[in-house]
Amino acid sequence: MRHILVFAKTPYAKTPYDQWLAGSGIVPVIVTAREYAEDYSHLPHVHAFDAYDTNQLVEKTALRLGREFAVEAVFARAEADVVRAAQLRELLGLPGQHTASALAFRDKVVMKDHLAGGPVDVPAYRRLDSAYTALGFIAEHGYPVVIKPVSESGSLGAAIIRDEAELDAYLASPWRGSSEIEVFVPGQMYHVDGLVAGGEVVFVHPFRYLNDCLSFRSNDWVANLPLTREDPLYDRLVKATRAVLAELPTPPRTAFHAEFWITPDDRLVFCEIASRTGGGMISAMVRHAFGIDLDKEWLYAECGLPSSLGTPEYRPAGALCIPPQNGVLEQLPTATAEQPGCVREVMFTGSVGQEFHGGVKSGLFLAGYVVDGDSEEDVAANLEHVAGWFSDNSRWRPAQSCGGTA
Template identity: 90%
Template structure:
């Protein structure tokens, strides 16, 4: 019997590793967060932890299990696990992404250091080691600037600083961790998602955001819509993603999620890239639109198996993530009520649960993949489903809030 160690910071319904590996002779040994433990409880080897992201017993247990089961590979699809998985592979001499590569895809300053003199435009940036650095950067580049953690995902902790008053407010209560400062880039944001297997880009496709990555700040929805091959930005975004992967120490097998702006003066500017699948409903969208399960294909590549091919050609689709409001959720819309354009649903909350608004762009209360006969119809259906959800869900103020949700 062969074994693979899996860092599983996802519910089983999203990543059924045993089903994916059925018939391969490979058994997953799962390390997961406490909240997902029950969903994996039918598997023979599951170890769950509280405070999963920062609990260093995760690493200790993973090392013990990797040695005990003589695992052949380590798989990790969550941003929090990228470095810990790479360090474990390196320690045990296992194939896959090692630490230097993981840091280049995880630390936004290391990432931009690799790309600064390359073929893709990178905004001016600096590692933010003190308030003095922020002040010097503003003198050199002016406002607005963006300050964000170097290693968070989903726009968590990102702040747009437009003037001195906003800088003072930030400095009075800064992000508690290592950050970077960079010039603010205006424009439409796009993302490019894909898969590298055996050192080759075997799938790549660009998408545009409807609303943007910071919509969760106002408890508003964000959506993803694939570009058609006829879109004037399609080729330049694919070319930019390939160029970024070529400049970075890209591992032989990885999913990737890259973000770019196209500015009002038509410059394509790099934002960031991650060596993992995109958050939110992006994996579900790729599966519905292109017939490819990026997570499953990536897992196969890491295990030395042939990635499963796409099951169908392109079908127009889009993904929608709706964050919670502030208050207690009284009612969720039911499946029987949902518009006929909905193809896939993921709900992460329940009636009676108290929420405190959006936390980060990749986390949501309800996620939908919707279809249509054309990209224009899909875009309209995304707005339609967002409006339907708002109209049919019900909230009441939380006992402690004293306000209206």
């Protein structure tokens, strides 16, 4: 029996590893967060942890399991697992992404150090190690600037600093650890998602955001919509992504999620790239729009299994992520109204009676939808329609009225 170790920081419904590997002779050994353990409990080897992202018993257990089962590969699709999986591969002598590559895709400063002066425009940046660095950078480049953790995903912890008062407020707050400061880039943000297998880019496609990645901060929805091949930005974004992958120590097998701005003066500017699939409902949207399950194909590549990737046939589809509000969820639309006919897939991450504190990061959501339509414009209209329908058919109450945390 062959084994692969999987860092599984996703619900089973999203990543049914045993189903994907059925018939291959490969058994997944699962290391997961406590909240997902029950989903995987039917599998023979499941190890769950509290405080999964920071609990170093995860690494200790993974190393023991890797040796005990003589695993042939390590798979990890979550941002929190990129570096720990790379380090484990090195310790076990396994192929795949190693630490230097993982850091280049995880640490935003290391990433930009690789790309600065290359073929893709990179905003001025600096590693932020103290208030003195921030003051010096602002003296050189002026306001506004963006300060963000070097290794978080989903815009978590990012702050736009527009003037000295906002800088003072930021500096007075608790130190957030290793961070980056860069000039603020105005414009529309796009993302490009795809897959590398056998050292080649085997799938790549650009998407635009409806609203933007920071919409969660106002508890507003964010959506993703594929660009058509006829869109004038399509080739520019694909070319820029290929250039970024060529400049970075890209592993021979990886999914990727890149983000770029198109500025008001039509410059294409790099934001960041991750060696993983996109968050939210992006993978589900790609599956509906192109018939490709990026996570499954990436797993097959890591395991050395033959790809089931065919020739993609595009069908218009988009993804919608709706963050929670502040308060206790009293009603979800499932119990109150027939959902719009354009909905193709639904995922809820919370339940009635649960207390929430608004949006946390762009990739986390209360309700996720995949929506289709006859054209890109039709899908965009349907995404807005579903967001409004959800709002009209869900109900919240203030947390304080329930007498405690639900």
